[in-house]
Amino acid sequence: MVGLMGFAALLATLPLIFVLIHLIRQGASSIDLAFFTRMPRPVGEAGGGMANAITGTLILVSIAASIGLPVGIGAGLYLAEQRGARLATTVRFLSDVLNGMPSIVMGIFAWHFLVRPVGHFSALAGGVALGAMMIPLVTRATEEMVRTVPTALREAALALGYPRWRTSVAIVLRTALPGIVTAALVAVARIAGETAPLLFTAFGNQFWSVSLSQPIASLPHTIYTYAKSPYDDWHRLAWAGALVLIALVLVISILARFVTRSRHGGVGD
Amino acid sequence: MTDLLTVQPPPSIQRSTRQAPPDERPRIAVRKLDALFGTVRAVRDVNIDFPDGQVTAIIGPSGCGKSTLLRCLNRMHETIPLARVNGEVLLDGKDLYARGVNPIEVRRHIGMVFQRPTPFPTMSIRDNVAAGLRASSRGRPSRREEDAIVEESLRTAGLWDEVRDRLKDSATALSGGQQQRLCIARAMATRPSVILLDEPTASLDPLSTQKVEELVHTLRGTVTVIIVTHNMQQAARVSDRTAFMLLGELVETGPTSEVFTTPHDSRTEDYITGRFG
Numbered sequence: 303m304v305g306l307m308g309f310a311a312l313l314a315t316l317p318l319i320f321v322l323i324h325l326i327r328q329g330a331s332s333i334d335l336a337f338f339t340r341m342p343r344p345v346g347e348a349g350g351g352m353a354n355a356i357t358g359t360l361i362l363v364s365i366a367a368s369i370g371l372p373v374g375i376g377a378g379l380y381l382a383e384q385r386g387a388r389l390a391t392t393v394r395f396l397s398d399v400l401n402g403m404p405s406i407v408m409g410i411f412a413w414h415f416l417v418r419p420v421g422h423f424s425a426l427a428g429g430v431a432l433g434a435m436m437i438p439l440v441t442r443a444t445e446e447m448v449r450t451v452p453t454a455l456r457e458a459a460l461a462l463g464y465p466r467w468r469t470s471v472a473i474v475l476r477t478a479l480p481g482i483v484t485a486a487l488v489a490v491a492r493i494a495g496e497t498a499p500l501l502f503t504a505f506g507n508q509f510w511s512v513s514l515s516q517p518i519a520s521l522p523h524t525i526y527t528y529a530k531s532p533y534d535d536w537h538r539l540a541w542a543g544a545l546v547l548i549a550l551v552l553v554i555s556i557l558a559r560f561v562t563r564s565r566h567g568g569v570g571d
Numbered sequence: 572m573t574d575l576l577t578v579q580p581p582p583s584i585q586r587s588t589r590q591a592p593p594d595e596r597p598r599i600a601v602r603k604l605d606a607l608f609g610t611v612r613a614v615r616d617v618n619i620d621f622p623d624g625q626v627t628a629i630i631g632p633s634g635c636g637k638s639t640l641l642r643c644l645n646r647m648h649e650t651i652p653l654a655r656v657n658g659e660v661l662l663d664g665k666d667l668y669a670r671g672v673n674p675i676e677v678r679r680h681i682g683m684v685f686q687r688p689t690p691f692p693t694m695s696i697r698d699n700v701a702a703g704l705r706a707s708s709r710g711r712p713s714r715r716e717e718d719a720i721v722e723e724s725l726r727t728a729g730l731w732d733e734v735r736d737r738l739k740d741s742a743t744a745l746s747g748g749q750q751q752r753l754c755i756a757r758a759m760a761t762r763p764s765v766i767l768l769d770e771p772t773a774s775l776d777p778l779s780t781q782k783v784e785e786l787v788h789t790l791r792g793t794v795t796v797i798i799v800t801h802n803m804q805q806a807a808r809v810s811d812r813t814a815f816m817l818l819g820e821l822v823e824t825g826p827t828s829e830v831f832t833t834p835h836d837s838r839t840e841d842y843i844t845g846r847f848g
Contacts, residue, residue, distance in 0.1 A: 463679030
């Protein structure tokens with residue numbers, strides 16, 4: 303039985319290993335400095351890079367994080383501190399529903415409210431769609447982390463004459479912070495690779511653009527466009543883009559692990 | 572807000588060793604106190620005086636309401652959902668449960684230490700001691716004043732020599748006994764007139780327990796100490812007065828020597844001689 307479960311555990315990591323090996327074989331050769339600094343070339347011309355898509359992804363993720371993190375952390379803190387309140391129970395349930403919502407639906411929602419009224423696609427709409435996806439992830443993770451802070455610490459702060467809100471922020475949130483940062487990084491990694499919400503919000507862009515009100519390129523979307531094209535050059539670039547995207551997610555995940563082990567580390571030591 | 576609770580303690584670093592005033596007005600007087608959890612009365616109709624500058628021990632078997640009574644004295648009881656208090660707790664004659672009294676102000680003037688050490692894990696040793704001084708944004712001491720208070724509090728707790736070279740280290744690096752004395756230093760830093768100890772040695776080894784007990788001895792006269800303990804020997808060692816509680820009621824209270832040698836109530840005698848509990 304143990305052997306069977308061990309085999310299952312190995313199988314669980316198999317996709318990652320296959321994906322990594324394949325990506326490195328197909329994409330590594332196309333990755334050079336130009337890939338990060340140059341714009342895409344027209345079909346038929348060799349070289350070129352994905353500078354616009356990489357920058358675009360960074361911009362989209364920044365917009366998403368500036369919405370998803372404050373709202374998610376605030377909501378998570380509320381859920382953990384007001385455990386039994388009716389509002390908390392409702393929000394927790396809705397947050398789980400939101401978490402399970404298909405990302406394409408989030409894209410339609412952003413399109414309806416931020417693209418249609420304006421009349422054109424924009425980076426802002428894409429960032430908002432990703433941010434909305436981030437909120438439930440960060441909310442639930444923050445709640446879990448805040449709940450691990452012992453009640454005794456909360457009581458100690460109250461007994462010192464800390465008002466409730468100050469106890470929540472200066473003691474409870476501060477103690478749970480390493481865990482919350484980890485969760486936030488994982489959420490960022492998760493949305494960095496989302497494609498569906500961007501299809502009709504950020505839309506994609508062949509050209510260099512950092513304007514929030516214009517369509518913007520992103521790694522996942524560029525990979526999608528290139529991969530379904532009939533050109534071998536573009537296929538190679540798509541593999542390279544996928545490798546960069548995976549590497550980005552991996553780096554963020556490793557960073558997340560590192561943060562948890564920081565000095566003065568909060569919970570549990 | 573009552574006068575006493577709004578007046579800040581004098582800024583001088585030296586603490587005068589006050590003696591109980593001759594008229595013997597108690598520092599804290601509890602009148603007809605009921606503490607409830609929902610509909611359960613955990614403390615029933617308790618009347619008791621805690622004399623100034625003395626150590627009073629509250630003893631009794633598990634679940635007798637001694638910790639709950641203690642938590643009523645600094646309005647911590649009501650922080651638990653559905654918990655309520657009826658009756659009066661008079662600090663220097665002023666009812667802490669009167670209308671308009673802010674529980675946060677009350678807690679700043681009555682220190683509390685819990686069963687398990689509760690240093691704030693994200694703070695250094697120094698910041699832990701200073702934590703109470705930073706509880707409000709008003710009237711925060713300067714960095715230098717804070718340094719002086721931190722040193723004085725750590726000296727009071729007998730911890731200064733052990734930690735003076737690593738004040739910036741995390742408080743979680745200390746041993747359990749040191750952490751508990753750090754918590755006492757933290758509670759003393761705001762110069763409370765009363766300090767409540769809720770089984771402060773329950774999680775400590777004998778040597779650390781002894782140090783905490785010695786500390787309680789040195790606090791006598793400076794502050795009014797109320798200590799809850801399930802350990803009768805400890806009560807006999809550290810306290811001037813002892814109160815015995817059973818099933819939420821205060822059975823007997825008096826000078827420790829009297830309660831332990833010639834108790835008036837047969838239930839006290841049964842408990843002290845080990846017939847139950």
